[in-house]
Every structure is written in C-alpha cells, then in structure tokens.
Amino acid sequence: MIPIKLAGTGSYLPSKILTNFDLEKTLDTSDEWIVRRTGIRERRIAEPDQATSDLALPACRQALAAAGITETDIDYIIMGTITPDCCCPAGANVLQGKLGAHQAVTFDVTAACSGFVFAMDVAMRYLQAGAAKTILVVAAEVMSRVVDWTDRATCVLWGDGAGAAVLKAEAGGPQIIDLYVGTDGANGQNLLVAGGGSSTTPISHESVDKKLHTLKLIEASASVRVAVAHFAQAVHTVLDRQGLKVEDVDLFIPHQANIRMLQSLANRLGVDFDQKFFITIDKYANISSASSAIALDEAVRTGRIKPGALVCITVFGGGLTWGAALIKF
Ligand SMILES: CC(C)(COP(=O)(O)OP(=O)(O)OC[C@H]1O[C@@H](n2cnc3c(N)ncnc32)[C@H](O)[C@@H]1OP(=O)(O)O)[C@@H](O)C(=O)NCCC(=O)NCCS
The missing domain is CATH 3.40.47.10 (Thiolase/Chalcone synthase)
Known part of the structure; x- marks a missing residue:
C-alpha cells in the first residue's frame, strides 16, 4: 500500500471578531443562551472584499511552507466548501489562479461540515492509485455571507475561515x-x-x-x-x-x-x-x-x-x- 504523508498544515482566520455581545445588539438573543446551548463565545467574519478563495490562499501558502514545497509541486487542489466564490467555476479553480499553481488539476467537493475529510478521502485515493504525488487539500468557507442575520436560530452558529493540508505519497513523518x-x-x-x-x-x-x-x-x-x-x-x-x-x-x-x-x-x-x-x-x-x-x-x-x-x-x-x-x- 502506498503510504500517505500529512506533509504540512495551515490555516487562516479573518481578523474581524463578532462576539455574542455584539449579536445581542441586533438580535433577540443573549451571550448566556448562546454559550450554554452551543459553547460559542465569538466568531470571525470575513471583510466585504474577502471571498472564500481569499481566506483559502494564506492557509494554503502556510501549508505549502510547512510541507517545504512550492505551488509548482502541486498535482491537484481539492477544495471542500459549500460557499465557493461563485456557483461556477469551482472555488478551487479560482484559488489555483491566485496561488499560481497552473499545472494543478482543481475541483471542489461538496460535503458541508464533512468537506475536509471528504476532500482528504479523494486525495488519498488519487495518491494510492499512483495518479498524483502531491495534493493540496483545503477547506474554506465564508458562512457569514449565506446566513440570514435576522434568524437567531441559525446565524449565531456560524463563522468564517480556512484550513489546508498537503498530502504526499511518501513514507516518514505523520501518516494517514x-x-x-x-x-x-x-x-x-x-x-x-x-x-x-x-x-x-x-x-x-x-x-x-x-x-x-x-x-x-x-x-x-x-x-x-x-x-x-x-x-x-x-x-x-x-x-x-x-x-x-x-x-x-x-x-x-x-x-x-x-x-x-x-x-x-x-x-x-x-x-x-x-x-x-x-x-x-x-x-x-x-x-x-x-x-x-x-x-x-x-x-x-x-x-x-x-x-x-x-x-x-x-x-x-x-x-x-x-x-x-x-x-x-
Ligand atoms: C441549534 C441548537 C444550538 C439549538 O439548541 P437547542 O438546545 O436544541 O434549542 P432549541 O432548538 O430546542 O430551542 C430552544 C429555544 O431557544 C430559542 N432560541 C433559538 N435560538 C436562539 C438564540 N440564538 N437566542 C435565544 N433563544 C434562541 C428557540 O426559539 C426555542 O424557543 P422556544 O422553546 O420558546 O420555542 C442545537 O440544536 C444545535 O446545535 N443543533 C445542531 C446544529 C447542526 O445541525 N449543525 C449543522 C450540522 S453539523
């Protein structure tokens, strides 16, 4: 069996923090309710000019650096997301352009909150089949742009951010x-x-x-x-x-x-x-x-x-x- 190495990871969170106390000002809710029912105290919110690919980009660069590779080494970029920049093309395609990974084949995986593990699953199968040597897996969302900010039962639950991992067909180091x-x-x-x-x-x-x-x-x-x-x-x-x-x-x-x-x-x-x-x-x-x-x-x-x-x-x-x-x- 071909070994699968988790060669490096990265993440990015937008700097803007929205606390439960901030939400109290516009919604019929309370910090006490949200913390007791969900454990959430605050969440990060993307800036108006930040789309999902913009959050994914620094997370990916960090993962590439951790893996000691560059964008030209990537065979595939597989993105888990339910909030791509637009319906078409795929979020991973937009990201590829921004990253400059022109040789990589790119596509999205839609599996909601399971998207990171589903994207890793696809990456593993490519690597195990010998179809690729290095795959960048990224999961990124701007949930703040798809929630109804007047619906207290839903909007308090979500935030924005991105995480990435480089998977390689290689022995040594962390192994999946x-x-x-x-x-x-x-x-x-x-x-x-x-x-x-x-x-x-x-x-x-x-x-x-x-x-x-x-x-x-x-x-x-x-x-x-x-x-x-x-x-x-x-x-x-x-x-x-x-x-x-x-x-x-x-x-x-x-x-x-x-x-x-x-x-x-x-x-x-x-x-x-x-x-x-x-x-x-x-x-x-x-x-x-x-x-x-x-x-x-x-x-x-x-x-x-x-x-x-x-x-x-x-x-x-x-x-x-x-x-x-x-x-x-
Ligand atoms: C959403 C969730 C936090 C609600 O917690 P809960 O303990 O189940 O609460 P309930 O839905 O029973 O609602 C209890 C009451 O709180 C009210 N309420 C809902 N959101 C509120 C809010 N933000 N602030 C204050 N009250 C709120 C409801 O209107 C309800 O009032 P009622 O009893 O007068 O009708 C919880 O069910 C949850 O996290 N579910 C899973 C989420 C999920 O599926 N995520 C996606 C997949 S991973």
Missing part, C-alpha cells in the same frame, strides 16, 4: 493510516439552501424575498442525536479496521458544531472530554468544512500533538455526511 466516509442523502435535508439551484426555486425576486438563498437548519435539536451516532460510528469504523481501541487515541479533533454535541460524543466513546477533545468552537463557532481543518492546524502549531501521537479527526455535516481519519504523528 485510515480514512472512512459515509453519506445518507435520503435524510439530507436538515441543512439546506433551498433557493438558487435547478429545483422549483431558482433565483427570482420571490425566492430572494423569501430568503431561500440563505442557510436553514431544519429540526436542529433532533440532528444532534443523529450527529453523535454518526460521529461515533465513524470513529469505531476506522479504529476497528486498524485493530485499535478508543483509548489508543491521544487526541480527537472533531468537527466543531456544538459543544454539548461533542461532550455527548465523548461520553458515548467513553473518553475524557477535557483531556482528549480539541476544541475551537468557543473562538471560531462552526465554520462548516473548515472547522476540522483549522483545528488540526492549530493542534499541530500549538504543540498539542506530540510526535508519535495517534490523532482521530471525526466529522459530521449536512447532506447527511460523516467520516473519520486516523493520523499517526
């Missing part, structure tokens, strides 16, 4: 030892942008008046239970396949959707939440596909991941989508 993804399209209407597509609600004055171009969360409470079950199943799948146990994992890096959801996942797995779960939701909220990518980079850069550590990234998202990746540092 297993990766698993799953989907359930039949039950995938819980996180929805209904308007603007090819369905019965294409963009029109009426669809915009009804705010169908904004993100809706359907049955949010019920989705917490479904999410925890899929997160846990994904973790057990990769561990079982490798003959490993939950207690062998040194650090879990989960998608950051809701702190209570993640505490419940830790309980279900039987691990100490404070010791073993890497959390960024308090600072950055939910950045969809980018959450786990940013958390991975932060865990690497802050020294939370020690050499030899076994790390499990686990994700769940709209669609429905879920997955887990096991990395031995």
Whole structure:
C-alpha cells in the first residue's frame, strides 16, 4: 500500500471578531443562551472584499511552507466548501489562479461540515492509485455571507475561515493510516439552501424575498442525536479496521458544531472530554468544512500533538455526511 504523508498544515482566520455581545445588539438573543446551548463565545467574519478563495490562499501558502514545497509541486487542489466564490467555476479553480499553481488539476467537493475529510478521502485515493504525488487539500468557507442575520436560530452558529493540508505519497513523518466516509442523502435535508439551484426555486425576486438563498437548519435539536451516532460510528469504523481501541487515541479533533454535541460524543466513546477533545468552537463557532481543518492546524502549531501521537479527526455535516481519519504523528 502506498503510504500517505500529512506533509504540512495551515490555516487562516479573518481578523474581524463578532462576539455574542455584539449579536445581542441586533438580535433577540443573549451571550448566556448562546454559550450554554452551543459553547460559542465569538466568531470571525470575513471583510466585504474577502471571498472564500481569499481566506483559502494564506492557509494554503502556510501549508505549502510547512510541507517545504512550492505551488509548482502541486498535482491537484481539492477544495471542500459549500460557499465557493461563485456557483461556477469551482472555488478551487479560482484559488489555483491566485496561488499560481497552473499545472494543478482543481475541483471542489461538496460535503458541508464533512468537506475536509471528504476532500482528504479523494486525495488519498488519487495518491494510492499512483495518479498524483502531491495534493493540496483545503477547506474554506465564508458562512457569514449565506446566513440570514435576522434568524437567531441559525446565524449565531456560524463563522468564517480556512484550513489546508498537503498530502504526499511518501513514507516518514505523520501518516494517514485510515480514512472512512459515509453519506445518507435520503435524510439530507436538515441543512439546506433551498433557493438558487435547478429545483422549483431558482433565483427570482420571490425566492430572494423569501430568503431561500440563505442557510436553514431544519429540526436542529433532533440532528444532534443523529450527529453523535454518526460521529461515533465513524470513529469505531476506522479504529476497528486498524485493530485499535478508543483509548489508543491521544487526541480527537472533531468537527466543531456544538459543544454539548461533542461532550455527548465523548461520553458515548467513553473518553475524557477535557483531556482528549480539541476544541475551537468557543473562538471560531462552526465554520462548516473548515472547522476540522483549522483545528488540526492549530493542534499541530500549538504543540498539542506530540510526535508519535495517534490523532482521530471525526466529522459530521449536512447532506447527511460523516467520516473519520486516523493520523499517526
Ligand atoms: C441549534 C441548537 C444550538 C439549538 O439548541 P437547542 O438546545 O436544541 O434549542 P432549541 O432548538 O430546542 O430551542 C430552544 C429555544 O431557544 C430559542 N432560541 C433559538 N435560538 C436562539 C438564540 N440564538 N437566542 C435565544 N433563544 C434562541 C428557540 O426559539 C426555542 O424557543 P422556544 O422553546 O420558546 O420555542 C442545537 O440544536 C444545535 O446545535 N443543533 C445542531 C446544529 C447542526 O445541525 N449543525 C449543522 C450540522 S453539523
């Protein structure tokens, strides 16, 4: 089997901070409610002139530097995103132009909050097939531009940012030892942008008046239970396949959707939440596909991941989508 090296990571967060107290001024909400129900205290918001590719660019440059390569070494750029700069072309294509990686083949992967792990999955398959040697995986979102800022049930949950990783078909260093993804399209209407597509609600004055171009969360409470079950199943799948146990994992890096959801996942797995779960939701909220990518980079850069550590990234998202990746540092 061709080895898959996690050669370098990077991330970028816009500097503008929007706190819960800021939201109190325009919405019928409170810092106390948001912190208690979600764990979120603040989130980052892109500047008006920053699109998703603009957040992805510095994250990618950081990942390339960490991997000791340049943009001319990249065979593929695979971007996980649900907020590309525009519907067409792909966000990864726009990024390629800005990065100057003209030889790279580029495309997007749409898997909502699971987008980083889905993009890594595609990258791994190319590398294992011998079709590429170096792939830049990036997950980036400007969620602030697709939420309805008058809908308190949804808008308080999201933020903007980007995370990136370079994967190489190479032995040595951190190795991705297993990766698993799953989907359930039949039950995938819980996180929805209904308007603007090819369905019965294409963009029109009426669809915009009804705010169908904004993100809706359907049955949010019920989705917490479904999410925890899929997160846990994904973790057990990769561990079982490798003959490993939950207690062998040194650090879990989960998608950051809701702190209570993640505490419940830790309980279900039987691990100490404070010791073993890497959390960024308090600072950055939910950045969809980018959450786990940013958390991975932060865990690497802050020294939370020690050499030899076994790390499990686990994700769940709209669609429905879920997955887990096991990395031995
Ligand atoms: C959204 C979420 C934070 C809501 O928390 P919850 O504990 O389930 O809260 P509920 O939906 O039961 O709402 C409780 C009450 O708070 C109110 N409320 C909702 N948002 C609020 C806000 N920002 N501020 C104050 N009150 C709010 C609701 O109107 C409701 O009021 P009611 O009881 O009078 O009807 C939580 O369900 C969640 O995180 N769900 C998963 C999110 C998800 O699926 N993410 C995408 C995939 S990863």
